[in-house]
Amino acid sequence: MVISFEKKDRKIIESKGITIIEFKRILYNTEKTIEDTRQVLKEITDKITKAWNVFVENFLEAVDNVKLMINQIREAYHYPTSRRYRIVKIFGKYTGTDIRFNWRMTFKIKRWIARSCC
Numbered sequence: 001m002v003i004s005f006e007k008k009d010r011k012i013i014e015s016k017g018i019t020i021i022e023f024k025r026i027l028y029n030t031e032k033t034i035e036d037t038r039q040v041l042k043e044i045t046d047k048i049t050k051a052w053n054v055f056v057e058n059f060l061e062a063v064d065n066v067k068l069m070i071n072q073i074r075e076a077y078h079y080p081t082s083r084r085y086r087i088v089k090i091f092g093k094y095t096g097t098d099i100r101f102n103w104r105m106t107f108k109i110k111r112w113i114a115r116s117c118c
Helices: 007-015 020-076 083-095 099-116
Strands: none
Touching: 007 020
């Protein structure tokens, strides 16, 4: 990068008590410092982002494990399931499809029946 000054700029800089060469050196050093700081901040944000992604992934895995454990306890001790969930569980058992898919299907069917019966 080349910095050039006009005569009026040179007069202002020299009136502050420094030479043009010193002023240019200060500008170059400032630019280098800012660039180094930007690079360090970028690295820090990348590390924080990676750490956050690992935390979220582990947290969601822990939540899934807790859900699985609760479902296993319910099945082991034969806690009654709700009426809505019972039909979804039966569909999943006999058709082999995903329970969430069956739940969406039953919800849409119930909504359609409720709308058409009015």
